[in-house]
Amino acid sequence: MARLVMERSDVLPLLGEAFREHGYEGASLSVITKQTGLGRGSLYHFFPGGKAEMAAAVLENIEAWFEREIFAPLRSETDAQAAIDAMWEAVSAYFQSGQRVCLVGAFALSDTRDRFASAVNAYFERWIEALADALGRQGHDGERADAIAEQVVAGIQGAITLARARRDAGLFERVISGLRAMTEK
Amino acid sequence: MARLVMERSDVLPLLGEAFREHGYEGASLSVITKQTGLGRGSLYHFFPGGKAEMAAAVLENIEAWFEREIFAPLRSETDAQAAIDAMWEAVSAYFQSGQRVCLVGAFALSDTRDRFASAVNAYFERWIEALADALGRQGHDGERADAIAEQVVAGIQGAITLARARRDAGLFERVISGLRAMTEK
DNA sequence: CTTGCTCTGTACCAATCGTTCAAGTATATT
DNA sequence: AATATACTTGAACGATTGGTACAGAGCAAG
Numbered sequence: 001m002a003r004l005v006m007e008r009s010d011v012l013p014l015l016g017e018a019f020r021e022h023g024y025e026g027a028s029l030s031v032i033t034k035q036t037g038l039g040r041g042s043l044y045h046f047f048p049g050g051k052a053e054m055a056a057a058v059l060e061n062i063e064a065w066f067e068r069e070i071f072a073p074l075r076s077e078t079d080a081q082a083a084i085d086a087m088w089e090a091v092s093a094y095f096q097s098g099q100r101v102c103l104v105g106a107f108a109l110s111d112t113r114d115r116f117a118s119a120v121n122a123y124f125e126r127w128i129e130a131l132a133d134a135l136g137r138q139g140h141d142g143e144r145a146d147a148i149a150e151q152v153v154a155g156i157q158g159a160i161t162l163a164r165a166r167r168d169a170g171l172f173e174r175v176i177s178g179l180r181a182m183t184e185k
Numbered sequence: 186m187a188r189l190v191m192e193r194s195d196v197l198p199l200l201g202e203a204f205r206e207h208g209y210e211g212a213s214l215s216v217i218t219k220q221t222g223l224g225r226g227s228l229y230h231f232f233p234g235g236k237a238e239m240a241a242a243v244l245e246n247i248e249a250w251f252e253r254e255i256f257a258p259l260r261s262e263t264d265a266q267a268a269i270d271a272m273w274e275a276v277s278a279y280f281q282s283g284q285r286v287c288l289v290g291a292f293a294l295s296d297t298r299d300r301f302a303s304a305v306n307a308y309f310e311r312w313i314e315a316l317a318d319a320l321g322r323q324g325h326d327g328e329r330a331d332a333i334a335e336q337v338v339a340g341i342q343g344a345i346t347l348a349r350a351r352r353d354a355g356l357f358e359r360v361i362s363g364l365r366a367m368t369e370k
Numbered sequence: 371c372t373t374g375c376t377c378t379g380t381a382c383c384a385a386t387c388g389t390t391c392a393a394g395t396a397t398a399t400t
Numbered sequence: 401a402a403t404a405t406a407c408t409t410g411a412a413c414g415a416t417t418g419g420t421a422c423a424g425a426g427c428a429a430g
Contacts, residue, residue: 023295025210029388039409040389046407050389106294108350109286110208120350147363150347154360155336158343162335165293165305175339178332214418225419226378235419 008046011036012061015054020101024055024112052115055107059119062103066127074130080138084183087131091156091176098163098172105157128153131183139185148182155179193231196221197246200239205286209240209297237300244304247288251312259315265323269368272316276341276361283348283357290342313338316368324370333367340364 018027018035029051033040047053070087077083095102104123107113113120128149135145155175163172203212203220214236218224223231232238255272262268280287289308292298298305313334320330340360348357 021296023208023210025208026296028386030386041391041410042408044389044391101294104350105346108346109291109294111206111211113349117352121352124347124350147359150356150360151340151363154343154347154356155340156343157346158339158341161290161293161342161346162309162339164298165289165309167302167306171335171339174332175335178336213416215416224377224379226380226422229419230377 008057009061011038011043011046012058016058016062016103019055019058020103020106023106023110024051024115025110027051055112056116056119059104059107059116059123063119063123063126066123071126071130074134077134080134081185083134084131084138088176088180088183092173095156095160095172097169098160099169101164102157102160105160124153135183152179152182193242194246196223196228196231197243201243201247201288204240204243205288205291208291208295209236209300210295212236240297241301241304244289244292244301244308248304248308248311251308256311256315259319262319265319266370268319269316269323273361273365273368277358280341280345280357282354283345284354286349287342287345290345309338320368337364337367 014036015032018032021027022031029040029043032043032051032054036043038046043054044050047057049056070090073083073086074080077086094100104120107116108120108124128146131152132142132145132149135148136142140148156179159172159175159179162175163169199221200217203217206212206220207216214225214228217228217236217239221228228239229235232242234241255275258268258271259265262271279285289305292301293305293309313331316337317327317330317334320333321327325333341364344357344360344364347360348354
C-alpha cells in the first residue's frame with residue numbers, strides 16, 4: 001500500500017517551486033515550510049545539510065528530469081529531428097510559456113552560482129552538447145551544429161528572462177518559434 | 186571646485202555592482218556599506234527610503250545610461266547600421282563578455298521583479314522598440330524588424346546567463362556574433 | 371567665534387534568518 | 401503486544417536582517 005507520509009522525493013518539486021519563486025536567498029525557511037507543508041524538523045530530517053542540501057537535491061532532480069526526458073533522446077534517438085521536436089514541446093510545457101523560471105538560469109545570475117557551480121555548469125553543458133549531437137545527426141556539420149546549439153540554448157534562457165520581465169507569454173512563444181526555425185533542416 | 190565629499194550620483198555605480206553581485210535580497214546593508222564605503226547613516230541620508238530606494242535609483246540610473254548611449258541613437262541616428270554597430274560594441278563592453286550580469290535581467294528572474302515591475306518592463310520594452318526602429322530604417326519590413334529585435338534582445342540576456350553559468354567568456358562572444366549577423370542587412 | 375546645514379559613525383531596535391533539539395506521534399518489525 | 405525505527409512538531413538559539421535615532425564632525429556664511 002502507498003505510504004501516506006511524505007517521502008523525500010515528494011518534497012523536491014515543492015522545494016523547486018519555492019526556490020524558483022523566491023530565489024535561493026529569498027526562499028527563507030518560513031517560506032519553505034509554508035510551501036512544502038513540512039515543519040522545520042521534517043525538512044532537516046530529510047535534508048540534514050539544511051537549505052544548501054535542499055537546493056542541491058532540487059538541482060539534481062531537475063538535471064535528472066532533463067537528462068531522461070530531453071538530453072538522452074537528443075543523443076540517442078535515431079530520428080534526430082523527432083527528438084528535437086520533442087525538446088521544443090517539452091521546453092514550452094516545462095517553462096509554461098516563460099511564466100515559470102529556469103531555476104538553473106536564475107541561480108547562474110546570482111552569487112548562488114558559486115555555491116552550485118558544477119551543477120549549474122553541467123546542466124547547460126549537457127544540454128548544448130546533446131542538442132549539438134542531434135543537430136549533427138540531422139545533417140549539420142559539426143562546427144555549425146555547436147554554434148546553433150549554443151545560440152538556441154542561450155535563446156531559451158533569454159526568452160524566459162524577457163517573458164518574465166514583460167509578463168508577456170506571447171513574446172516567449174515568438175522567440176521560441178524563431179529559435180525552432182534554426183533547428184530545422 | 187570639485188567637491189571632495191561623496192554625492193548621491195557617485196554612489197549609484199557602487200550600489201549597482203553590489204546589487205549585481207549579490208542580488209536584491211543578497212545585498213544586505215552590511216554588504217552595501219562595505220562595497221560603497223559609506224556608513225548606514227550616509228546611505229539613509231541619500232536614500233531615506235532604504236534599500237528599495239537604492240535599487241530604484243540604480244535602475245533609473247541604468248535606464249538613463251542605456252537611453253542616452255544606445256536607445257536614442259538607435260531611434261534617431263540617420264545611419265541606422267552605424268547605430269546598431271555602436272550598440273554591439275556598447276553591449277560587449279558593458280556586460281564585459283558576460284562576466285557582468287544585467288541587473289534588470291537578474292531582477293526579472295527573481296521575485297524582485299514585482300517590486301520594480303514597471304522599470305523592468307520599460308527597460309526591455311524600450312530596447313526592443315528602439316532596435317526594431319533602427320532595423321526598420323535599415324531596410325527590414327516592420328513585422329520582421331520587430332521579430333528580429335525581440336530575438337536579439339532575448340539572445341543577449343541568454344548569452345549573459347550562459348556565459349555566467351559556464352564561466353565562458355568565449356561562449357558569450359560566439360552567441361553575440363551570431364546575433365549580430367541577424368542585424369546586418 | 372557663532373550659527374546653520376550637510377554628512378557620518380555608533381548604538382540600538384524589533385523582526386527574521388538558518389539551525390538545533392528534546393519530546394512527541396506514526397509506522398514497521400518482531 | 402512490545403519494541404524499534406521513521407517521521408514530525410514547535411519552541412528556542414545565536415546571528416544577522418533592514419531600519420531608526422542621534423550626537424558629533426566638517427564646512428560655509430555671517
